[in-house]
Structures are given as structure tokens and as C-alpha cells.
Amino acid sequence: MRVPGRPPRARRPLSRRHGPAVLGVAIALLTSACGGGAGGSASAGTAPVPAGERAAVAAQRLAENTVVPLEGDPPAPELPVTVDSSDGRKVTVEDTSRILPLNGGIAEIVFTLGLGDRVVGRDVTATFEEAKDLPLVTRAHDVGAESVLSLHPTVVLADTDTGPSEAIGQIRDAGVPVVVLDPATRLQDVTTRTTRVAEALGVPSAGEALNTRMRKEIADARASVPEGSRPRVAFLYMRGSAAVYLLGGKGSGADSLIEAAGAVDAGVGSGLDKxxxxxxxxxxxxxxxxxxxxxxxxxxSVGGIEGLVEIPGIAQTPAGMDRRVVDLEDGVLLSFGPRTPLVIDILVDRLHGA
Structure with a gap:
């Protein structure tokens, strides 16, 4: 990552409100409303599925930690292709039989496009089930050129945060095409990056189909935002063991998600422009x-909600007073990939919940 008031009410954490019975009913209702399609999109002409039911389905899908590929047969890449790389190069891709994505969100796109059986390794941020047994080619967030080259990739997909630059240079010097993409930090970046990944792999039509699916899923999630509700939401990035305590502002990534869920980013609203x-x-x-x-x-890392409210200033906020805290798994919240519509489903419910 670029990385005095009322006594608190007794309240269960919002991130764990749905029990099995509610989940079962939600799945049945949502499946009926969407005709059984992937992603939980409501059919045209039907009333929006209530936010709580959508969130229950989304929570189950995230708990399963899997991706949902496009329907139908896997796409057949049309190669060669020459594409723009975000480091100013033009890169020609002639072979996509051994794909190596060096970013978890990019890996999700590749698998959802239907090309997962061609992926030969993973970055530490690729935490979904389909990728977990692939060889790891990063230490922390640094790429090891030797580890990458040992897998004999025919194309590597990275972003501008991938490094060190020396490692990327070694991979290129070995003759492997490396396509660099801009990081995704806003909701609209999801479809932009999907388009670029699909083009680099020679499957632009599959990219268009995935973008159509995701746009509908996000629109259906946003249709469930309750009228008149505009809660202020602060995104806190914390790593207690490293004494990292940060408040998100403009460009954090979470600000885009919060806005999409019909809420107000409290950091941005208070004037934080970083x-x-x-x-x-x-x-x-x-x-x-x-x-x-x-x-x-x-x-x-800070001891859960009870530890969080011990941090100076937290208990003095309305959220701290009421213990209103929403948490989502690290590898999903800011991944800006095909599972981002599920994140919006959950945020719409939990940010506006009583």
C-alpha cells in the first residue's frame, strides 16, 4: 500500500452479523432474483434485492475465497498482440501458455477471464483458493527474478508498484515480455485494468464480457443503498506490531469504495488530500x-475492537462510542478486481446498518 461523549452501547461487530439461518434464506432469495447467474445481479425489471440479503451472499462467497470465471468455454487468445506498458514501453506478447501475474488483483482477473490453467506462479497478494498452491515468487512484496525465471513464463503481468526495478529488468533481459499496468486505486480502475489485461493476453472480447458483468453487479449493489443515509466512514490502516496508524484520505482506494457504497469518506470530508x-x-x-x-x-493487530478504542481519539468519535467497526479481509478489500462488487454489496449493508 502506498501505504467526550456518550458511553458505548453494547453492540456486536457489524462485520459478523449474519448467522447461518439468515444466510440460507438470503442465498435462496438472491438466487431467485438473479436467475442463478454469477455475482448476484438482479434481473431487469425486478425490485432491488435488500442489502442485507445481498451482503449475506457476498460474505459467503468471500468466505469461500474463490473466483467465478466467465460462463462458457475458456477464451482462445489471438496472438501476437502489441500493447502499451505503463512504464513507457510497447510490449509484444506472442505466447500466453505460461502466464505469471505479479499482483493479486491482476491474478484474479486472469483466472476470472478463464485463463487460470495457464498461470504458473503467484504474488504474495494472490490469496484466493485457485492460486494458493502455485509457486510463490515474491518475498514480502519484492519480486525475485530467479524465482520468476525458474517458472519459464511466456508473459509477466506487473504493475508500477512491482519491484525492485532491477528484478523487472533481469526478467526482460531474459527475453520475457513484461506488461506493466497502472495500480488500481479507484473503483473505475477495475474495468480499465480488466481491459488492459485481456488485451495483453489476446482475449479482448472476454475482457468486455467481464466488464459488462462487473458493471451490472456494482449497479445492482448500489441500487440497495437506503435513501437519506449518508454515514461518515473513516478508513484506518493499522499494523499494531509495527506501530503504523494511518487515516485514509483522498486516493487511499477506500475512498472510492466508500463513495460507491453511498457513504462519505470522513478523511476526505475533513480535508485530507493525501x-x-x-x-x-x-x-x-x-x-x-x-x-x-x-x-x-x-x-x-491492535487487539480487536476493544483494543482499537484504546487508541487516543478513537473513543471520542461517534464510531468509537458505538463500537461501529466494519472489517474485511486484507486480500479483498482493496484488490480492485472481479470480487470488488461483493465488497460493495457488504459495504452497502454494513456501513448503513443500525
């Missing part, structure tokens, strides 16, 4: 969040 700013009591009080949004590992 993606992340060190947390201060004054900054938190100025942000005044009704809800706090975090990654699950970040929340765990």
Missing part, C-alpha cells in the same frame, strides 16, 4: 466518523 496521514486525536475528532472501516488483520 492517501494516508498519521492518526492524531485531533484528526480523528475532526473527521467525526460514524463508522470505522479496516482490514481484518489490521483490526486484529
Amino acid at each position: 492517501p494516508f496521514t498519521p492518526i492524531t486525536s485531533e484528526g480523528l475528532v475532526a473527521a467525526g466518523p460514524d463508522v470505522i472501516l479496516m482490514m481484518t488483520k489490521g483490526l486484529d
